[in-house]
Amino acid sequence: MPRVWWRLPVLGRGRVAGMKGVDTIARVRREFFVRGGTIKEICRELHVSRDTVRKIIRSDETAFEYERSVQPQPKIGAWR
Numbered sequence: 001m002p003r004v005w006w007r008l009p010v011l012g013r014g015r016v017a018g019m020k021g022v023d024t025i026a027r028v029r030r031e032f033f034v035r036g037g038t039i040k041e042i043c044r045e046l047h048v049s050r051d052t053v054r055k056i057i058r059s060d061e062t063a064f065e066y067e068r069s070v071q072p073q074p075k076i077g078a079w080r
Helices: 022-034 039-046 050-058
Strands: 010-012
Touching: 022 039, 022 050, 039 050
Parallel strands: none
Antiparallel strands: none
């Protein structure tokens, strides 16, 4: 299956738009488990850090979310 990087808009420095969340997780797992790619190859192709690739491979999560425990107030909040 040929890669179609040319269809996706490029943000600069080789980063590709629209490659976040469930799509990226699916591509990382497909590259590693089905095609047998190494972590280093996957990082280069998908522009994802090694730690992220390891995290995706080791867990069964379908989406990773980060929620703040405390929402920081703007600096002008005290003045208001």
